[in-house]
């Protein structure tokens with residue numbers, strides 16, 4: 001048994017310090033980023049925010065809308081092949097999601113064969129700490145290169161929350177972007193069911209440090225995507241400031257017009273028409289999702305919750321709020337572009353991050 005005594009921090013434990021800055025206006029702050037990758041020779045340019053591949057938020061409608069803002073969507077993995085063949089038209093901004101079943105590998109192989117597209121991949125499991133996971137990620141890269149297309153896709157994979165596993169996935173799993181987050185998700189109950197997890201801000205700080213410390217022969221770095229726990233634009237700012245290269249959002253986007261799923265409707269007061277009231281939003285390993293897609297396995301606890309989220313209107317409103325928050329945070333911190341946020345960041349430990357606005 002071992003106890004670590006150095007404190008581990010969450011988004012709510014810190015605030016960012018403002019610094020003197022030459023930035024004239026918030027509108028001049030550059031949020032676009034250009035990435036090259038440790039393994040893949042592809043480049044990616046955009047605002048590095050992803051919609052999560054949950055079956056509500058990882059929708060085709062979401063990808064079409066986020067594309068307009070140069071942001072990406074990890075499409076959920078429950079679309080059938082025909083659907084994907086018809087709707088997959090922004091390969092840089094629509095990422096392919098999969099778990100580690102061989103049936104999922106076959107589906108991807110078929111897609112590549114029929115479409116000729118080598119999609120960027122999000123390989124996603126609840127627990128990214130197994131050898132099987134590392135081997136599977138490696139095998140996918142090998143197959144893309146040697147059997148399916150001769151091209152090397154950008155591979156994002158996770159989830160993990162500690163530096164040694166970040167390095168393992170990059171060095172031995174052929175992963176370009178490691179997805180960070182065990183337990184912080186808004187629909188996640190892993191911490192309650194298992195006691196396992198890691199405060200997300202510290203996980204991002206420690207894991208990005210480990211990833212950025214790895215350089216391939218051409219000087220291209222390992223990267224991380226902070227996944228889970230962002231509830232406000234401020235949390236997204238803190239995630240980038242902590243070192244995240246990409247940030248993935250589930251709950252923040254849940255309930256927007258572009259989501260798929262079970263909507264509740266209500267009558268307008270004058271009963272002239274029905275409007276959206278709320279969306280059923282659940283974790284992808286909740287018993288809800290497990291029974292929808294393949295049956296609950298009794299050796300495994302359900303580690304997701306189900307909730308009704310109110311209708312939030314078009315996702316555009318949330319996006320503009322997040323992008324405005326990021327520009328403003330950069331201006332306060334003295335960063336002229338998103339890329340510099342981490343360099344300019346100074347976090348302060350606080351007892352509370354904001355006052356209750358209700359009084």
Ligand code: 5GP
Nearest residue numbers: 052185186188228229250251283284285304
């Ligand atoms: P959010 O932005 O809602 O806080 O977090 C989204 C992330 O939560 C997803 O991208 C995924 O990694 C994680 N997640 C989604 N469903 C579940 C679940 O059922 N259990 C757990 N442990 N994590 C989940």
